[in-house]
Amino acid sequence: MDSNLDVLIYAHDGRGLGHVSRSVGIGLALRRLFPELSVLLVTGCATTAELIGDGSLDWIKLPSYKTNVTAGKSSGVKGDSNIDDKLLGELRARNIRDIVAAYKPKVFLADHTPQGKHKELLPSHDVSPETVRVLGIRAVVGEVGKVWSDFSSEIFAGTYSNILWYGDSSVAGAGELERLSGHYGVAPHEAGYVSRLSELQVLNKDNAQGDRLAGVISIPWSGEGTAVLMDTLAETLGGIDASYGKWKIFMNLRESGTVTAVENFSGLEHVSFEQVGPQFLSDLRNSRSAVIYGGYNSLTDVMVCAVPTVVLLRGMKDGEQEDHAAVLADKSSVIQNVLADQTVTVEELRKSLVKCLEAEVDESVINLNGAENAARYLAELAGGCDADR
Known part of the structure; x- marks a missing residue:
């Protein structure tokens, strides 16, 4: 040929x-x-x-x-x-x-x-x-x-x-x-x-570890429920003892509306924002917990890094994320809880995050x-x- x-x-x-x-x-x-x-x-x-x-x-x-x-x-x-x-x-x-x-x-x-x-x-x-x-x-x-x-x-x-x-x-x-x-x-x-993160880990395997984070939160794109979720997150993180460490929220900061979302966290010195990108890898594997949406990419990220995680669902019509998260939660101790982004309460999210911060993860059986x-x-x-x- x-x-x-x-x-x-x-x-x-x-x-x-x-x-x-x-x-x-x-x-x-x-x-x-x-x-x-x-x-x-x-x-x-x-x-x-x-x-x-x-x-x-x-x-x-x-x-x-x-x-x-x-x-x-x-x-x-x-x-x-x-x-x-x-x-x-x-x-x-x-x-x-x-x-x-x-x-x-x-x-x-x-x-x-x-x-x-x-x-x-x-x-x-x-x-x-x-x-x-x-x-x-x-x-x-x-x-x-x-x-x-x-x-x-x-x-x-x-x-x-x-x-x-x-x-x-x-x-x-x-x-x-x-x-x-x-x-x-x-x-x-x-x-x-x-x-993708497993490949980047091979490339960055010699990189020094930074300070241990309390957790990372990934919201790679904004939807109709994002504004409500950000309010819930701000109140939740404000109520978690800062002695657990710092939190990083990864978003597409170029999207319209993110400035308002960031302003909700003013006064929370243990919370910072980052642009979605390669930095997420090193921060995720150096975190005690994570909050992600239930897409395939994010689920594999947390499983590779073995970080106790709260999975959020957007309620898409195809039902893929609900089905997938349910299957994996039954097989992997990485997924500590699965919650709907538009209905999750501050108390539900706080309890779930504290559970993650104190959890031990078993060795993965997933290929x-x-x-x-x-x-x-x-x-x-x-x-x-x-x-x-």
Whole structure:
């Protein structure tokens, strides 16, 4: 095959960071284990460079999508380019087609759906026919119509040949694997949970530890319940003894409205704010507790770092986070409590955080080596050499 690239990774983007973070983790593992392979990531996520941190992974930036969430349902709006959501999908589709045509990757990994967001991968399926196309699917999909539609299975059958499943059947059972196999007609390859932080830990393993934190709180994007939650958090942290240590709240400080949220914490000298980025890794693994939303990316973060955690849920219509958090809470002592972000009370949150601060975490039984396993699988498809062991 006349190829200019070994592996091209496409990351679905819109609201959260889970899709991009998984893709970055796999890309970093490919570059670490197989330095002779050429690897590129393509996505519209504006914070991708911050997710990559000091890792060696190059990427191509597309204009970003933007999504609003109302009553648990996502809808597209104009992004930072101020281009209409539908038109942006058509323009990005041409961009992706041109990239695939120019680079002719040996392997193409698409996250989440075979058609891509707004069907933007469809034109690229007509070029570089020798490219092996692989679909990556998270551990618990939820009721996402674009994944389970007849259209997605038809697109997969005509273009793709492999599925990587980023889960652990010994934890969640084989139900999701069987459902994927029945829908797409191939047996998925079980990789395990993919963690970007596990790859960054390898890169930063010699970094000195800082002062022990009481906890870190991650709110990577704001939704309709964020303002109420921030009020609850401010009152909660104000009522927890400062002798436990300092708290750091990670948010996208570039989002409108965050200034008001920060002002709620004035006078709490043991609380500070940080921009979402690589610093979260070192602070998380040096914390006694964590508060996160129940997305795939955040759940794997806290499991890798073995930090007792309170999981918040946004109440999305697809039910993915509720199902996933319930499964993992039953198997991992890392997840101390699961609470709804819009209804949690100050007393509930305070008790949960104190419980985390005093908790001991058992050794994980969950396969968290998904980034490495996925990288080895993709490298084999690309004809790469054995990784250094």
